[in-house]
Amino acid sequence: MKRALRRWLTHRSRIPPALRLSLAVVLATMAVVGLVAPTSEGQSSTSATAGGPLPEPNSPTKSPEPPGAGNPTRSFPDSPALRAQGFTLYQASCSSCHGIALQGTPRVAPSLRGVGAGPVDFYLSTGRMPLEQPREEPQRNSPAFTREQIDALIAYVASFGGPAAPTADPADGNLALGFRKFTLNCAGCHQIVARGGITVGAQAPDLQEATPQQIAEAVRMGPYLMPHFDSRQLDQQDLDSIARYVLWTRHPDNSGGWAIYNIGPIPEGMVAWFIGLAALVLVARLIGERMDEPV
């Protein structure tokens, strides 16, 4: 054992001395650098501070913004009979998740107390509620209720309080302003001509079917993962203009030709590549034909 070690230490290497020396220098440099250099991000340890608890487990983490002082609101029909009808519908279709007294169910669905008329109108008129599963992402669908039933549910839920429903009138809006505000605040997710897109963890819906009323409600409440916008960020004029711009995106000026649903430059480029490339290959094959027989 000892002899073997000595032999290993003293026997002559076949590697030339100069090469051995340079190898040693390189290895030593790497070792020194490795010891001295600061640890990279992946290696550093962090001590996370424990935050406080989230609000009550069944209260919503984001409540709808009021339309702002002096701004127009949308009023929905209300009467004791309508509220009674809403109560019946609520108990039959909503209470299994949102609770028999709108108090919500922990870890399943938020409380609806104090949300007001806007979110109820938005979620029901776009067919996003009721959901089949509580963890499902609410998506646009054909409404499960008639307009009269939706009004009854709005009357019932709004009777528990909450901000008035916002509204938007595209006729009061300015198309250029709407374009600017939409670009700054909405296009990141919803795409510049409102064809929708994806964010990590959710889909940003296309806005081709949204009514101005639904647009106003969505902006102020921030449905699902969308942030909400208060009247300081987007005032009523901005809101009207955004609604007008969204309506305009349904018939944009496609002077370039085939629009491909206006979903942007990547599909346009792909169409050019695939059709253009196929045509080029075909032409190359046709003109590059081999001569069959010597003439």
Add this chain to the structure above:
Amino acid sequence: MSRLAKLLGLLVAARTALRAAAGRSAPPPVTVESDVDPRRRVVPSSRRAEGVVALLLLIAALFAFAFPVIYIVSSGDTQLLGVALGGALLLLAVACIVAGKFVVPQETAVEDRGPLLVEEQTEEVIELIEAGGQGISRRAILLGAGGAAGAALLTAAATPLASLGPTLSALHETPWARGVRLVDDEGRPYLADEIQIGSCYTALPEGKDAESFGAGLLVVRLPAGFIHLPAARRDWAPHGILAYSKICPHAGCAISLYRYPTYAPTSQEPAFTCPCHYSTFLPGEGGRVIFGPAGRALPQLPLMIDAEGYLRAAAKFHEDIGPSWWGVHRAQS
């Protein structure tokens, strides 16, 4: 799309059918050992083909001439302009094809190529090289001197690297410093009370150039339950208000996507997402990357609230902002 695809398919099918009707089979592969001399030269001298080419060229000229005419007359209708220019190019190409096939002589030529390796020649070359070192006795000295000269020359060639490019000190500076107030895109300062949970605000430095590097900030307020900052950053988020650089540390796009759950237990936690490559950062955890190609956390700016309730920067950025490069890979999170 489908019409065009069908047209292409129809063309291919028609050609196949024509060839089958003519009874032509694929030509046999040319074999190297063939005794047949492949050289040949055919002079078509077809007056008809020449006429066709001339006609095509003239129509191409007509289309090309139409381009400036349309440009002036119809004040730049892009569709017509495209037809004119595209038609001219297409006809030119067809004319070239017809000329290449039926007007100029068709020639198959053969060029001889010598053998790639001859054994005797290799030996000759080796002998030649060895003969070049005859009569040299101090081989080691010469080799050493040659090596030194080579190394010195390499060093000299590499020296100009030291003066490459300007110093990049500007990349390490942003307009943010202790006391700079946060304002919106219309210059109105932000009150801390105006920052709502569930909204995302873009902030700029008061009195500084909004276009300068690193001016844009993302400002959000989070409930305490979502905030898990490292111990060193505990004072950076007064009243749960957090500020981050708006520039993605991956490719430098402006981060413009913010998600905030309506009901946290059944959906995702709050996050910023960059629209270019979907890098996703957690504002509650010091900008930690949870998805996408970004290589480091989003740089955070410490905030404070002044006596009047306005939001101000509490310090400058503690790390470089913007896309990562070889000098910028530090991350404190």
